[in-house]
Amino acid sequence: MQLDLLDKRATSPLVRLAALGALLIATCALVLLIEGTRADASIADKQDDLANVRDKQDDVAAQIADANQQINSLIGQVSEARQREEAAASELADAQKQLAQARDDLEAGREHLKEVRDQLHRAIGQLEDILVGVYKSDDPDAIRLLLESTQWEDDEVDAAYLDRLQQYQADTVQKVKDLRTEAANTVEQLADSETKIQEQRDDIQARHDELADIRSGLEAQEAQLAAAKQERAQTLASLNGREDDLQAGIARAQRRQAVAPPAIDTGTAPDVAAPAPSAPAPSNGSTATINSDGSATPPADAPAAVVAVIAAANKIKDAPYVWGGGHGSFESSGYDCSGAVSYALHGGGLLSSPLDSTGFGYWGEAGEGNWITVYANSGHAFMWVAGLRWDTSDTGGSGPSWSASSSGWETGQSWSVRHPAGL
Missing domain, CATH: 1.10.287.2610 (Helix Hairpins)
Incomplete structure (x- = not known):
């Protein structure tokens, strides 16, 4: 004879309660098993x-x-x-x-x-x-x-x-x-x-x-x-x-599985809004100085790459502004904004081929650097090196030169902020 656990006539209340509890536990276990399997499949x-x-x-x-x-x-x-x-x-x-x-x-x-x-x-x-x-x-x-x-x-x-x-x-x-x-x-x-x-x-x-x-x-x-x-x-x-x-x-x-998600390196760096870019201070607080002839002198404790970048920039300071200058080749009779940045970074061994301003939006690593920070968007590019701005605009001439202050016209624009690894 088949025993019906829910049949009041065949079992006592205590037995029926125990049977219901066992059934509930079995059902929950089955649901958890199914959900776990589904979660595993979903994650995979x-x-x-x-x-x-x-x-x-x-x-x-x-x-x-x-x-x-x-x-x-x-x-x-x-x-x-x-x-x-x-x-x-x-x-x-x-x-x-x-x-x-x-x-x-x-x-x-x-x-x-x-x-x-x-x-x-x-x-x-x-x-x-x-x-x-x-x-x-x-x-x-x-x-x-x-x-x-x-x-x-x-x-x-x-x-x-x-x-x-x-x-x-x-x-x-x-x-x-x-x-x-x-x-x-x-x-x-x-x-x-x-x-x-x-x-x-x-x-x-x-x-x-x-x-x-x-x-x-x-x-x-x-x-x-x-x-x-x-x-x-x-x-x-x-x-x-x-x-x-x-x-x-x-x-x-x-x-849901009570497992901490692993840290994932996306490998991408979206644009960082920088409505009013200002000089990022070097990690040790030391900054370069501008000489009377317009050249820059790096601080004594600047890394070798930073010293080389400043030396390269000094070579073309006050060169005439030439649209597209410094792109076909680093050596040019004049430079535009991204060409001047490319030349200086190349001098420091940080860039192998010239980039335009859009290209600098994907260069290096995201965010401000300790020594060098590049700001770029589709229309312009400039950088801060050891607390000085290297740019072709608002610096007292039409070509590239050093400045210790920010440019007013750049305020309010959106910039991709990048820096070379380690600097």
Whole structure:
């Protein structure tokens, strides 16, 4: 016969109560077992998802780094193309001046030739007038003297005088003719010179236009890469958010199992809002000083890398501001903001290739450093080194230089705050 523990007729109240307690315990154990199994499965799934997200983060970060390198290379090429374009424009302006001068000289030569021709006509006219006057004069002329005179000695003297007069006028006419020929040759040479200068001007104009097209093409490539990099940055931000969600889910599941969640290194560093960046004091409180010539002297206890960064920055202090300067190569005739920061950090062995301001948002480690702190966003980059600001704006000149104070225009902006490891 089957025993029904809940059958009041078959068991006593005490037995039924014990049976219900055993059933409740068994049910709770089964629920805990199922929930534990589900929690374990949920944690494992989330950990797998987290690993996949991190793999994607690494891929996207590598793509962003590659895009940064390409953009930096293009910035350098655009800067170089602009300089060549400006040089061609300067040559074009010089050629235009030479052409204008050649045209003025040609016009003056033509005017001179016209005057010489007028002189020739006047000289010929004067000669004709003299000969006609002698012929028509009531005074003895050469013909009458030669045909009628019996005093040959005097007549020969008068004839010789007339011959000399005629020869003088003939010489004058010849000189004017020679001058006209010379002036005509000069005009021809000036015309040839004008043609050659105009051809040179046209060649320079064509080269200038070609350089402008090259620059425009490079700028278009740079814009495309920047847009692609921005999309990847958004993808990375989305992955970072997904990573945070997964970590939170794992932590909740682990807390439910009364297991302390492990510390997880995300490997990413989001932007840090820094509305009013100021000089981060070195850990030991010592700061660099600015000398009378604008150079900086590091404190005696500064690390070697910091000393080298300051020495490198001193080499280019007050260099002219050149957009894109210091990106294609660390060595440049001028520097922009991120180019100046790149040059100084490279001098300290902290950077192997130039970065633009956006690239510095992912450089190094997040937060302020003890000795060096870089502030960067999509439009500008600067840094503090041993308590001094290295920047290309509001520092008394258009190029990079040292300052001991913050810049007012930077207040209120959002910055990514980074520092080199260990500094």
